[in-house]
Amino acid sequence: MFEIRIICDPDDRDRVSKTLADAFTTGPVREHPTRDGKRTCLYLTADHRPEPESWPTPDEAYALAPSIISEIGWTARTAADKPFGARLGREFSLRKAAVLDRIALADEAAGIHGDAAEVATKAAQRLMEVDDAAVICDPRFYIRREYARWAKHQ
Numbered sequence: 478m479f480e481i482r483i484i485c486d487p488d489d490r491d492r493v494s495k496t497l498a499d500a501f502t503t504g505p506v507r508e509h510p511t512r513d514g515k516r517t518c519l520y521l522t523a524d525h526r527p528e529p530e531s532w533p534t535p536d537e538a539y540a541l542a543p544s545i546i547s548e549i550g551w552t553a554r555t556a557a558d559k560p561f562g563a564r565l566g567r568e569f570s571l572r573k574a575a576v577l578d579r580i581a582l583a584d585e586a587a588g589i590h591g592d593a594a595e596v597a598t599k600a601a602q603r604l605m606e607v608d609d610a611a612v613i614c615d616p617r618f619y620i621r622r623e624y625a626r627w628a629k630h631q
Contacts, residue, residue: 483519490517502526532614535582538621539575541628545583548576568627570607574600575624578617 485493494506501523509518542548552573559565577600581593594617601616604623612619 478522478524481519481521481523484511484516485519487517490519493519494521497521497523500526532618533621533625535579535621538625539579539628540625541631542575542579542624545576545579548572548579552576567604567607570600570604571620571623571627574604574620577601578620581617 481497483493483497490506490508494503497503502525504522507520509520510516511518543551552569555565555569574597577593577597581597584591584593597620598616601620604610605612605616605619608623610619
């Protein structure tokens with residue numbers, strides 16, 4: 478942790494504070510006028526943000542996954558076993574989004590330009606809504622991370 482002191486025009490206070498908060502984890506800003514009274518002196522404690530979490534590659538995320546055919550079968554059976562309109566739960570949403578992502582990845586690798594990537598992204602976005610995820614990222618990265626975490630504990 479370290480202390481930052483900034484001397485700036487009073488009109489720049491909010492912009493400077495926001496810029497520092499975007500770059501560091503900051504404490505409350507303490508503000509004092511400079512001796513000449515024309516500028517403002519800002520003091521705040523700051524710390525480096527933790528390194529961003531790395532996203533697993535598709536190979537890492539799906540290393541423990543059953544075959545795509547097996548997962549399609551599981552999602553179909555699970556959906557068929559529930560009454561129409563019943564909530565299927567997080568595991569269903571996760572595994573469905575993951576299998577759709579894997580299909581999209583296979584299409585991309587084969588140079589097939591269909592709608593698989595769009596469908597996979599929408600399924601991943603639905604899981605993010607279920608999780609109430611406050612993450613800003615590519616939804617397909619999110620699904621890979623969540624699937625890797627889930628598979629590791631199965």
